[in-house]
Amino acid sequence: MSDHTPDISHDQHAVRRQKLADLRAAGLDPFRANCATTHFSGDALKAYVEGQDNTVTVSVAGRLVVIRDMGKSQFVKILDQQGQIQLYVKKDVVGDEAYAQFKKFDLGDIVGATGTLFKTRSGEVTVRVDTFILVAKALRPLPEKWHGLSDPEQVYRQRYLDLIVNAESRARLMLRSRVVSHIRRFLEDRSFLEVETPVLEATAGGAAARPFVTHHNALNVDFVLRIATELRLKRMLVGGFDRVFEIGRIFRNEGVSRRHNPEFTMLEVYEAYSDYRGMMRLIRDLLTSLVRDVIRPADGSLRIRHAASGQEIDFGGEWREVRYKDLIIAATGDAEWFARPKAEKIARAEAMGLSIHPGWEEFEITNEIFSKQIEPTLIQPTFVTHLPRELCPLAKLNRDDPSVLDVFELTIGGMEVAPAYSEQNDPDVQREMFERQAGEERQNIDQDFLLALEHGMPPAGGMGVGIDRLCILLTGAESIRDVILFPQLRPGA
RNA sequence: GGGUCGAUAGCUCAACGGUAGAGCAGCGUCCUUUUAAGUCGUUGGUUCUGGGUUCGAAUCCCAGUCGACCCA
Numbered sequence: 001m002s003d004h005t006p007d008i009s010h011d012q013h014a015v016r017r018q019k020l021a022d023l024r025a026a027g028l029d030p031f032r033a034n035c036a037t038t039h040f041s042g043d044a045l046k047a048y049v050e051g052q053d054n055t056v057t058v059s060v061a062g063r064l065v066v067i068r069d070m071g072k073s074q075f076v077k078i079l080d081q082q083g084q085i086q087l088y089v090k091k092d093v094v095g096d097e098a099y100a101q102f103k104k105f106d107l108g109d110i111v112g113a114t115g116t117l118f119k120t121r122s123g124e125v126t127v128r129v130d131t132f133i134l135v136a137k138a139l140r141p142l143p144e145k146w147h148g149l150s151d152p153e154q155v156y157r158q159r160y161l162d163l164i165v166n167a168e169s170r171a172r173l174m175l176r177s178r179v180v181s182h183i184r185r186f187l188e189d190r191s192f193l194e195v196e197t198p199v200l201e202a203t204a205g206g207a208a209a210r211p212f213v214t215h216h217n218a219l220n221v222d223f224v225l226r227i228a229t230e231l232r233l234k235r236m237l238v239g240g241f242d243r244v245f246e247i248g249r250i251f252r253n254e255g256v257s258r259r260h261n262p263e264f265t266m267l268e269v270y271e272a273y274s275d276y277r278g279m280m281r282l283i284r285d286l287l288t289s290l291v292r293d294v295i296r297p298a299d300g301s302l303r304i305r306h307a308a309s310g311q312e313i314d315f316g317g318e319w320r321e322v323r324y325k326d327l328i329i330a331a332t333g334d335a336e337w338f339a340r341p342k343a344e345k346i347a348r349a350e351a352m353g354l355s356i357h358p359g360w361e362e363f364e365i366t367n368e369i370f371s372k373q374i375e376p377t378l379i380q381p382t383f384v385t386h387l388p389r390e391l392c393p394l395a396k397l398n399r400d401d402p403s404v405l406d407v408f409e410l411t412i413g414g415m416e417v418a419p420a421y422s423e424q425n426d427p428d429v430q431r432e433m434f435e436r437q438a439g440e441e442r443q444n445i446d447q448d449f450l451l452a453l454e455h456g457m458p459p460a461g462g463m464g465v466g467i468d469r470l471c472i473l474l475t476g477a478e479s480i481r482d483v484i485l486f487p488q489l490r491p492g493a
Numbered sequence: 494g495g496g497u498c499g500a501u502a503g504c505u506c507a508a509c510g511g512u513a514g515a516g517c518a519g520c521g522u523c524c525u526u527u528u529a530a531g532u533c534g535u536u537g538g539u540u541c542u543g544g545g546u547u548c549g550a551a552u553c554c555c556a557g558u559c560g561a562c563c564c565a
Binding site for chain 2: 072107141147
């Protein structure tokens with residue numbers, strides 16, 4: 001009598017569900033089991049003593065990502081946070097019953113194993129398994145082992161799969177963690193205090209961007225998600241926290257692109273009794289230490305390859321410093337650019353292939369040239385200084401030429417990486433700048449910030465660093481989505 | 494918002510108006526030091542969705558969904 005069990009062999013999910021059911025029927029529930037580990041894979045590999053096979057015992061755990069079944073023995077590899085390590089499971093070591101159980105494991109299952117380290121004929125340090133345990137059954141198959149997961153939509157929506165099968169993604173996103181960690185240590189070593197300021201705010205200040213609006217039910221008021229942390233951190237300077245920083249999520253309700261995610265991470269740092277010159281030293285020290293200690297170029301230099309331009313960016317060379325005006329004059333080939341009437345500026349900008357919005361002010365036309373024609377060409381680290389006063393209402397005016405600001409914009413790889421200011425601390429000038437910027441929309445002026453300035457803010461240098469863009473640069477990524485674990489996508493169909 | 498391109502087996506991809514295929518994965522067999530292991534056999538499809546053209550559509554047309562790139 002044959003039973004009429006339907007053939008499910010083509011349906012991997014059904015096959016794995018059946019295996020799980022069989023395990024449970026045998027009194028084993030892999031989701032209840034746990035295992036003790038002594039080593040991550042990389043640490044276990046380092047624990048091997050050359051020439052002394054099977055003297056060091058380790059317990060490791062991870063996801064099965066390679067299975068090579070050789071009949072009465074198997075070579076498998078497991079993946080953990082540090083990478084992969086090979087396990088060798090022999091029938092006459094683990095016993096017939098256990099071996100039969102091991103043979104039923106699937107790619108993707110999470111197992112723990114204890115055994116001794118040895119080196120295979122081809123020289124790979126491997127765990128000769130004495131005991132093992134299944135601690136989580138994978139009911140879904142892994143993506144293909146050789147090509148990995150390449151559908152970009154699935155990579156972003158199911159990042160966990162990307163991380164399992166695409167080593168480059170895992171390395172890139174781990175590097176981001178190390179970058180952020182390094183920044184914290186770097187600043188803490190210099191007596192900066194990390195603070196946390198509100199994400200929900202009554203008015204969106206500190207930058208020009210459209211905010212997300214949300215509603216607080218109990219208070220029955222609308223709030224916006226912050227578009228910068230600047231005005232809060234400056235209040236900390238007023239409060240006597242002389243060196244502060246925040247690595248915070250910022251939300252801007254604007255387009256999504258290769259360079260923009262609606263939520264992104266910004267470092268803002270403020271240092272009392274410093275100025276934009278001090279910020280130059282700080283950012284240069286920070287970035288060179290990041291390249292030296294985190295990226296660690298193989299040749300010992302401070303150069304990293306810039307994917308988009310094919311050039312090498314040298315963090316160890318001279319960092320160019322150039323005035324905004326000089327860049328504009330060079331790009332337009334027009335020494336009289338700033339004296340030209342608006343109509344001539346428009347004509348000349350359009351002749352350069354730029355589309356100029358009719359409502360733009362003159363500084364916006366000029367800045368369009370900067371962002372479209374100049375910034376993308378600034379591959380090596382470049383401090384652009386003496387920006388026109390209209391561009392940053394929160395910075396101090398230059399003493400010798402009040403039409404420009406004591407600020408820089410650090411541009412690397414054709415991207416703005418870090419703007420920094422000598423911070424405006426004159427409450428009256430600040431109010432005037434705000435009012436000029438706000439025009440009719442005075443209700444958006446942060447009056448409490450101005451009140452805080454009236455209490456006296458020490459002179460200070462301040463700087464913002466886009467962490468995502470920095471990570472694009474440092475990891476050679478093509479898109480911001482590649483350095484954000486879960487980039488924003490339209491909700492799936 | 495506009496333009497271009499894409500969506501086919503769990504994954505990576507073929508087929509481009511005439512019976513939807515391959516590799517990996519799966520299932521079954523052989524193999525106790527493999528390295529994308531090898532070996533023999535084998536299952537698996539609402540070709541993104543909905544319309545249309547056609548004797549016949551994965552393929553051509555229209556609309557939609559989602560994604561990528563470029564532009565705004």
